[in-house]
Amino acid sequence: MARLDKPAEAARSAPSIPGTSFRVDRRAIDVIVWVLLLTMPVWLNWIGGYTQLGSRVLILALAAMSLNFLLGYTGVLSFGHAAYFGLGGYGVGLTLKYLLPNTLVGMAVGIATAVVAAAILGLLIVRLRGIYFAMVTIAFGQVFYFIAYRWNNVTGGDDGLSGWNRLPINLGFTKIDILNNDLAFYYTVLFCFAVSVGIMALLLRSPFGRTLLAIRENERRARFLGIPVDRHIWLSWLISCSFCSLAGTLYALLNNFADPHDLRWDQSGEFVIMAVLGGMRSFWGPLIGSAIFVVLQDYISSRTDNWESFIGLFFVLIVLFFPRGVLGMIRRKTTQ
Numbered sequence: 001m002a003r004l005d006k007p008a009e010a011a012r013s014a015p016s017i018p019g020t021s022f023r024v025d026r027r028a029i030d031v032i033v034w035v036l037l038l039t040m041p042v043w044l045n046w047i048g049g050y051t052q053l054g055s056r057v058l059i060l061a062l063a064a065m066s067l068n069f070l071l072g073y074t075g076v077l078s079f080g081h082a083a084y085f086g087l088g089g090y091g092v093g094l095t096l097k098y099l100l101p102n103t104l105v106g107m108a109v110g111i112a113t114a115v116v117a118a119a120i121l122g123l124l125i126v127r128l129r130g131i132y133f134a135m136v137t138i139a140f141g142q143v144f145y146f147i148a149y150r151w152n153n154v155t156g157g158d159d160g161l162s163g164w165n166r167l168p169i170n171l172g173f174t175k176i177d178i179l180n181n182d183l184a185f186y187y188t189v190l191f192c193f194a195v196s197v198g199i200m201a202l203l204l205r206s207p208f209g210r211t212l213l214a215i216r217e218n219e220r221r222a223r224f225l226g227i228p229v230d231r232h233i234w235l236s237w238l239i240s241c242s243f244c245s246l247a248g249t250l251y252a253l254l255n256n257f258a259d260p261h262d263l264r265w266d267q268s269g270e271f272v273i274m275a276v277l278g279g280m281r282s283f284w285g286p287l288i289g290s291a292i293f294v295v296l297q298d299y300i301s302s303r304t305d306n307w308e309s310f311i312g313l314f315f316v317l318i319v320l321f322f323p324r325g326v327l328g329m330i331r332r333k334t335t336q
Helices: 002-013 017-038 040-046 051-074 081-099 103-125 130-150 182-205 207-217 219-224 229-255 265-278 285-301 307-321 325-335
Strands: none
Touching: 017 040, 017 182, 040 051, 040 182, 051 081, 051 182, 051 207, 051 229, 051 265, 051 285, 081 103, 081 130, 081 229, 081 265, 103 130, 103 229, 130 265, 182 207, 182 229, 207 219, 207 229, 219 229, 265 285, 265 307, 265 325, 285 307, 285 325
16 A cells, blocks of 8 residues: 555656646747747738837836736736826926936936835825725826826826927937837837836746735735735835836837826726736736737727727626636636
8 A cells, every 4th residue: 555655646746747838838928929029010010000009019018017016916906007107207208398308317207206106105005905995096196187187387288298209318329219210219118128027027936926926815814924914015016106107108208298198097997907808917918918908999999989989898708708818718728
């Protein structure tokens, strides 16, 4: 009997084939994603798209992935991320228009403004959970929206902040012309996206990231183990808002315009839709969701003014029949 038990225990302790194939598939997915992103300006034009559409996909994907850092990996839902997305946009726009004609300085001001706001407000809401946390984030986000909407002399009010343009990036030894070159701007966005995604991946694979997963799965047990839950949620919130503000600065530079709509709660809802659509508990899910959302929006809005109804119907169908999102559905099919 002892002879039979030892092989059984050895079999249970040995690595399984599905686990090995999953690791290989994950590396393969990473390679495929980066190859597609690096070559997007080429194949996107082949299928009838345009370079600015690719830049928009990347920027909104960064915003959705930053929200997913908080929602998918920490388990906290925010409907106020548009506030920090918009603060980043208005920060870079106001800097370029009124203070200093320097793109990098403008981006730094926009991100710093959003980070300070997120740090202060995060301390006020970090103890809230569930629907209460989500509703308070909406309330604070709407405060920033109405400031931008009403402060006509500075922000342009409902008309938005215009009269400024993105400028070439001066690195000292060279200049990157993103003013009139959409391709250069795309790869500038891709560089920011790659750095941000790399940092998020490292954080999620660190002990800090594992702690966030523990909080998501069982907050009460995490507290029992001595984990300072509120501090970790505040840090996750701050990191998430920081990357979202970076996306906001890039979005304003893409359009040479800062829109008060970018601060409104329904923009936050679009980030949530992108994350859920692609798969909010997967790393690349929000990227897939943003690509689907942006392309559908661009295609349908060019044919009807009622495009939001079609997007809403599509989202409802995804939630009903594929609750794990597109990437979750693909993984489920491949493991069957």
